[in-house]
């Protein structure tokens with residue numbers, strides 16, 4: 001009996017030793033993994049720092065996705081825009097912007113084979129001039145952008161559609177300040193040539209942020225835009241998913257700015273639309289699809305309410321499109337009511 005107990009004790013202690021040894025092994029393996037991970041992180045850190053700026057710009061603007069691919073932006077006629085010319089404007093030193101100018105559709109025959117000088121001279125024909133400031137991703141040739149240009153042109157308006165810096169065949173890199181500078185430049189360029197014609201901004205998605213930024217810049221110079229249309233607008237203050245799930249991460253943890261001060265400072269994304277609409281003095285029209293899943297209609301509603309209290313319900317309008325129509329974030333241009341709404 002005694003002996004047996006002893007044996008058992010021995011075997012128990014042997015087992016314990018083995019367990020302890022295994023535990024040590026596990027720990028050291030774990031430590032090694034940690035050290036290895038740390039080593040990899042340290043090795044990659046400088047690359048991450050360089051890449052993060054690029055990555056961040058990309059997450060917000062997605063300008064490198066040049067959809068549609070394999071197209072010649074110099075040939076708007078390929079997009080059945082046969083009364084459109086492609087041109088380049090210098091927004092600031094070293095920044096060239098690709099821009100399409102579509103004349104009112106009724107002039108399509110007259111426009112055949114015409115040069116830049118002819119197109120520019122038409123800007124003062126008394127028809128309103130729309131500057132379409134597009135959203136992130138892709139170029140001025142994207143289907144929904146061409147769609148809006150066609151609707152406006154059929155209504156008898158001029159349409160200028162720039163690709164901001166870094167987008168399409170425009171040079172430079174996108175930043176919020178840069179995009180605003182580009183829009184301001186296109187406005188001034190148009191204004192110099194359009195005589196007393198109305199000049200209106202149509203911003204879509206990210207472009208609504210650029211539109212209100214630019215409108216406020218103009219207000220500061222004592223200039224009131226003749227109208228601003230905000231399609232699928234967003235409010236940075238409550239947008240959890242402004243553009244992309246990864247950019248959400250960036251807004252959510254501003255501490256990134258500490259680790260990546262350089263890209264953070266240069267590429268700070270504010271788009272203070274809420275503050276902007278309080279300062280704006282232009283007639284405002286909000287367009288939003290109820291089924292917009294990129295930016296929920298709630299944000300537009302909120303901004304509308306703020307804009308109404310800053311101006312009044314006469315100057316600020318809100319038009320919604322039923323979810324059953326399936327327009328989502330980009331499809332409003334298909335709506336047959338749109339021409340009447342814009343007029």
Ligand SMILES: *[C@@H]1O[C@H](CO)[C@@H](O)[C@H](O)[C@H]1NC(C)=O
Pocket residue numbers: 080081082083105108
């Ligand atoms: C040119 O565009 C106009 C307006 O979209 C269209 O009505 C017309 O048929 C087009 N002409 C040609 C030759 O493609």
